[in-house]
Amino acid sequence: MTRVNELLKIRQLLQRRRREILTVSLGTHRELAALKEQEKDPEYEEGAQSELADYTLSSLVESQRREIMLIDAALRRMDEGVFGECVDCGIEIPLDRLEAMPFAIRCEEDATSHELETRGGRMATPSL
Ligand SMILES: [Zn+2]
Incomplete structure (x- = not known):
């Protein structure tokens, strides 16, 4: 396989990964929103568990965003023809x-x- 073909394969992988992250992150955002909604409930008792869930979800959102940024940068470098240099x-x-x-x-x-x-x-x- 030529280098160009290999690079195309990496590009497809990145694009698939990007879609995957977006799908997953949609779910994460929804969970986070649901959690915030729950916290507004006066009956709701704030506990360490929900704080942990909040923290976990927030850092998940953060790492998803970071990976999307990296993928976008890589795809941009591909468009510019400098990817892999x-x-x-x-x-x-x-x-x-x-x-x-x-x-x-x-x-x-x-x-x-x-x-x-x-x-x-x-x-x-x-x-x-
Ligand atoms: Zn070098």
Whole structure:
């Protein structure tokens, strides 16, 4: 299979995943709304359990939103024709890396040094 075909396959996977998240997140939002509705009930006793459910649902909504953002960014990079290229050095990111982490925007080497830099573990080398 050519790289282009592989990238198309990843694109389809991302789009399917995006639809899945949207479907699931619709349910999450509904549950969250139902929970809020329940809390308005004067008979309702606030308990640790409902707070936990509230917290769990809210963080679920948050992680769903974050994943959608990542997928959208990846799809945008595909539209621009730069998906699968390292943003730092421009080389083609190996397909096995993209299949494992479709949101990767750097080759393994640059991802590692980027991580070190953002963590402040290493000074950025001045480029001249
Ligand atoms: Zn690179």
